[in-house]
Each structure stands twice: as C-alpha cells, then as structure tokens.
Amino acid sequence: xxxxxxxxxxxxxxxxxxxxxxxxxxxxxxxxxxxxxxxxxxxxxxxxxxxxxxxxxxxxxxxxxxxxxxxxxxxxxxxxxxxxxxxxxxxxxxxxxxxxxxxxxxxxxxxxxxxxxxxxxxxxxxxxxxxxxxxxxxxxxxxxxxxxxxxxxxxxxxxxxxxxxxxxxxxxxxxxxxxxxxxxxxxxxxxxxxxxxxxxxxxxxxxxxxxxxxxxxxxxxxxxxxxxxxxxxxxxxxxxxxxxxxxxxxxxxxxxxxxxxxxxxxxxxxxxxxxxxxxxxxxxxxxxxxxxxxxxxxxxxxxxxxxxxxxxxxxxxx
Amino acid sequence: xxxxxxxxxxxxxxxxxxxxxxxxxxxxxxxxxxxxxxxxxxxxxxxxxxxxxxxxxxxxxxxxxxxxxxxxxxxxxxx
Ligand SMILES: CC(C)(COP(=O)(O)OP(=O)(O)OC[C@H]1O[C@@H](n2cnc3c(N)ncnc32)[C@H](O)[C@@H]1OP(=O)(O)O)[C@@H](O)C(=O)NCCC(=O)NCCS
Numbered sequence: 001x002x003x004x005x006x007x008x009x010x011x012x013x014x015x016x017x018x019x020x021x022x023x024x025x026x027x028x029x030x031x032x033x034x035x036x037x038x039x040x041x042x043x044x045x046x047x048x049x050x051x052x053x054x055x056x057x058x059x060x061x062x063x064x065x066x067x068x069x070x071x072x073x074x075x076x077x078x079x080x081x082x083x084x085x086x087x088x089x090x091x092x093x094x095x096x097x098x099x100x101x102x103x104x105x106x107x108x109x110x111x112x113x114x115x116x117x118x119x120x121x122x123x124x125x126x127x128x129x130x131x132x133x134x135x136x137x138x139x140x141x142x143x144x145x146x147x148x149x150x151x152x153x154x155x156x157x158x159x160x161x162x163x164x165x166x167x168x169x170x171x172x173x174x175x176x177x178x179x180x181x182x183x184x185x186x187x188x189x190x191x192x193x194x195x196x197x198x199x200x201x202x203x204x205x206x207x208x209x210x211x212x213x214x215x216x217x218x219x220x221x222x223x224x225x226x227x228x229x230x231x232x233x234x235x236x237x238x239x240x241x242x243x244x245x246x247x248x249x250x251x252x253x254x255x256x257x258x259x260x261x262x263x264x265x266x267x268x269x270x271x272x273x274x275x276x277x278x279x280x281x282x283x284x285x286x287x288x289x290x291x292x293x294x295x296x297x298x299x300x301x302x303x304x305x306x307x308x309x310x311x312x313x314x315x316x317x318x
Numbered sequence: 319x320x321x322x323x324x325x326x327x328x329x330x331x332x333x334x335x336x337x338x339x340x341x342x343x344x345x346x347x348x349x350x351x352x353x354x355x356x357x358x359x360x361x362x363x364x365x366x367x368x369x370x371x372x373x374x375x376x377x378x379x380x381x382x383x384x385x386x387x388x389x390x391x392x393x394x395x396x397x
Binding site: 042043210211213214217218249253 | 364367
C-alpha cells in the first residue's frame with residue numbers, strides 16, 4: 001500500500017468575512033429589555049452587534065464569507081477539495097452546512113463536514129485543515145466559521161441576549177514549503193459541560209456566566225503560552241493576539257498575562273458581539289482589512305467555549 | 319506559618335490594585351466592594367482567583383457572593 005505525498009507545511013492563504021447589515025445597538029436592546037449601554041459596555045465590552053433577518057441563513061453568511069476568502073486567495077473553486085464549516089447554531093441536523101456552501105460556491109464534490117466545538121470550532125477546524133494538507137488528504141481547504149446565534153438566544157433573557165450575535169469568517173488553507181500554521185494545543189473540560197448549553201430545540205442558550213468567566217480567565221493563558229512554545233515563538237514576537245471574542249474583560253485578562261507586548265489585541269467584540277465559531281476569522285479578517293495587522297506577521301489565535309472546549313495555535317497572517 | 323491579618327490585607331490591596339487600579343491604601347477592612355470601591359462581580363471573580371494563588375484558599379463562586387466587605391474576605395481567608 002502507498003500513502004499520500006506529504007507537504008512540509010500548510011498556511012492560511014487568504015481570509016474573508018461577512019456580517020449581516022442590521023446593526024443592533026445597546027440602546028436598541030434597552031428599548032425591549034431591562035438593560036443599559038453602560039452595563040453592557042463595562043461588563044462585556046460590546047457597543048453594537050449584527051443580527052441577521054429571518055431571510056438570511058447561516059449557510060448564506062458562510063457562503064459569502066467563504067466566497068470572499070476564495071476570491072482573495074486567487075484560487076478557483078476547482079482547486080478546493082475539502083470544505084469545513086465550524087458552527088454550533090445550524091438549524092438542520094442534516095444536511096450539514098459545508099456541502100451546501102461548497103455547492104453554492106461551485107466547488108465540485110469536495111470532502112465536506114461541519115465541526116461543532118462551539119466557540120473553539122474555528123481553531124479545531126483550522127487544525128484539521130492543516131493536518132489534512134500536510135498529510136496529503138487535501139490540497140486546498142476552505143475553513144469557515146459561521147453562526148446565527150440570534151436563532152438560539154431568548155430575546156427576553158438579558159443575561160444572554162446582550163452578548164450573542166451573527167456573522168461569518170473564512171480562511172483558505174493550502175500547502176507551503178515553510179510552516180504557516182503552528183501545532184494546535186487543544187483540549188476540553190467535560191466536567192463543566194453544563195456551563196454553556198443549548199439543551200434541545202425547545203430551549204434557548206443558557207450559560208453560567210461567572211463559572212465561564214472564572215474558567216476563561218484562569219485556564220486559558222497557559223494554553224496560549226503552550227501554543228506559542230510548541231510553535232517556537234516567544235509571545236513578545238507576536239504581532240497579533242486574536243482570542244475568541246467572548247467578553248472584552250476576558251480578552252484583556254488573558255492578554256495581560258500573556259506578555260505579548262508588541263501584539264495588537266483583537267477587540268472586534270466591540271462592534272461584532274460574540275459570534276462564537278465565527279469570531280476569530282471575522283476579527284482577523286477585519287483587522288487585516290483595516291490595516292491593523294500586517295501580512296507575514298505572527299498571530300496567536302485562541303478559541304474557547306461550550307463543552308467546555310478550547311484550542312489555540314500560532315499562524316502567519318496571510 | 320499562616321499570614322497575619324495585616325499581611326493578608328496588604329496582599330489583597332496589591333491584588334485589587336493590579337486588577338482594578340484602585341490604590342492599595344484604599345483597601346481597608348470596613349470597605350464594601352460594590353458601594354465603596356465600585357468593584358463589580360466580574361472583578362470580584364478575578365480577585366478571588368488571584369487571592370487563591372496568593373493565599374492558597376479557594377473562594378468558590380457561591381461563597382464569593384456573600385463576601386461583601388474587605389473584612390469578610392480577610393475573615394474567609396483566615397478561617
Ligand atoms: C455574562 C456576564 C457578562 C454576566 O456578568 P456577571 O457579573 O456575572 O453578571 P451577574 O449575573 O452576576 O449579574 C450582575 C448584576 O448585573 C445585572 N445584570 C445581568 N445582566 C444584565 C444586563 N444585560 N443588563 C443590566 N444588568 C444586568 C444582574 O441582575 C446583577 O444585578 P444585581 O447585582 O443587582 O443582582 C459574565 O458572567 C460573563 O461574561 N461571563 C463569561 C461568559 C462568556 O464569555 N461566555 C462565552 C464563552 S464562549
């Protein structure tokens with residue numbers, strides 16, 4: 001028996017993102033529930049978020065973000081042979097989103113599967129894409145994080161409704177002579193499975209905020225440091241730190257402990273809300289578009305959320 | 319040897335200063351975290367975690383709610 005030809009490394013070739021047009025400010029929310037701009041900004045850091053209308057599906061958002069990443073990569077749909085969508089808010093159990101998105105983008109018969117690792121999903125999917133390219137089971141992979149959390153949030157529950165939002169981000173991964181995606185450090189804490197959950201279709205997203213906050217501000221910076229060390233990168237060399245956009249207070253607490261003094265810290269949550277698996281590619285793609293990070297710099301990405309699950313890796317910015 | 323109340327107070331003052339920017343000298347036993355120091359529930363979680371590293375005493379979330387003043391924390395850590 002023979003095995004596939006292996007590639008020395010893989011890298012992110014291009015990014016893309018999409019947000020629904022509808023902006024919902026904190027003041028908008030305060031009209032329908034007992035909350036206020038001051039509380040939301042000081043506890044969570046969000047000023048505004050995007051919410052998709054009923055007519056716009058998760059697959060729609062994923063397709064647009066994926067199409068932009070593909071266009072930016074300069075590849076044609078025919079070059080892509082694997083599509084992975086990281087999501088935890090798809091309406092249908094079957095079919096998955098990835099086969100639909102691939103079809104809509106004109107990608108012919110690629111491998112297609114969805115990954116559910118909640119807010120860590122994009123980092124899991126990217127690690128899977130990296131491994132697939134290096135092992136030779138795929139040549140070019142389209143990795144998309146897409147969420148329509150507005151469908152799973154109780155809009156009368158102020159504890160969650162002010163936090164979660166909709167959006168999509170995408171990356172094209174391909175082979176490379178030098179590594180552009182570092183080793184993933186991933187793991188889970190199933191003992192805290194109840195801390196964030198959507199039990200079934202009759203219930204909404206529920207979270208134990210302080211349990212998650214405590215975990216996120218203590219358990220994750222060692223993961224971040226290990227991801228750097230496994231990649232042989234000193235945190236001081238990072239030009240960007242792009243953690244999952246869960247809560248600005250969590251982002252800043254981890255950033256403080258990381259010692260990444262030169263890194264631009266993603267604060268996309270301020271205008272995008274918490275978009276779970278979409279938040280990391282959405283934030284990085286928007287930072288690149290605004291010129292806040294430079295191509296070729298090193299970024300540490302770190303996803304974490306329901307499961308509880310987490311994953312982080314160092315990547316070279318395309 | 320267990321830390322004295324004064325040592326714990328100083329340690330706590332330092333932790334609170336690092337997390338919230340409040341001068342350590344403002345952290346005195348009679349102060350109420352929310353009303354006097356304007357510290358919110360999320361900063362309290364961070365303070366509890368840092369206090370655990372510093373003094374080796376775990377303050378779980380359900381107990382944390384009951385610690386309203388600096389004195390309450392000093393008592394909890396010494397108990
Ligand atoms: C959700 C979170 C912001 C809540 O903050 P918190 O300080 O734990 O909030 P609490 O539930 O203790 O409420 C604190 C106070 O604010 C009030 N409050 C809660 N939600 C509010 C809102 N949306 N608007 C105004 N007030 C609110 C509460 O009623 C409470 O008031 P009280 O002290 O007078 O009783 C915070 O716990 C958090 O972000 N945790 C991490 C969650 C996370 O990141 N999840 C995503 C991981 S993928």
